[in-house]
Amino acid sequence: AQKITQTQPGMFVQEKEAVTLDCTYDTSDPSYGLFWYKQPSSGEMIFLIYQGSYDQQNATEGRYSLNFQKARKSANLVISASQLGDSAMYFCAMREVSGGYQKVTFGIGTKLQVIP
């Protein structure tokens, strides 16, 4: 089974609108972390936001928020007030802590295009 599932290959959003990028995950570990990364066309991976499995509150970082629904095993990224510079690939990732080892697994990504 896929550890991280991103079902939206591509998304379009109007500038200044909000957009939600979907991510579901699969793990049996009680403690894990969830990340979102942005990869512009230039190629660098940029960390956006983190949610720990024990965190009670949804994480927020500026215009980014993570809608964490633990029972559903989903960790959707919400970008508010989209900007042209938000056009990029977005990857959801999960860190599992098992036996002291850490492995971070990425999804296949969602390509977001912001329309002026």
Next chain:
Amino acid sequence: DTGVSQDPRHKITKRGQNVTFRCDPISEHNRLYWYRQTLGQGPEFLTYFQNEAQLEKSRLLSDRFSAERPKGSFSTLEIQRTEQGDSAMYLCASSALGGGPEPFNTGELFFGEGSRLTVL
């Protein structure tokens, strides 16, 4: 510190040749990861080091791939007898053990700019 650096940034080689990539992580980071990324895909986990110990290696990684991290500092990824299917971007990332107990530190991965391999 200028972040994670990788060398070379681009490598073109002929099938059957050996190639080696180097990664210099952020100096205080004890964890180092190698990933492979092909066009339109997410980063695929290859291997993970905590200090100098290689703690996990992907089952997808053939015996032609080997990685080391001597002294827990820089790391090298060697591909022997390259094949055209090895053409990809090889990404290195490092992370720190956070200030708090697991799992409460974020330990986000800081990525280098990648080493792009083209096998002809």
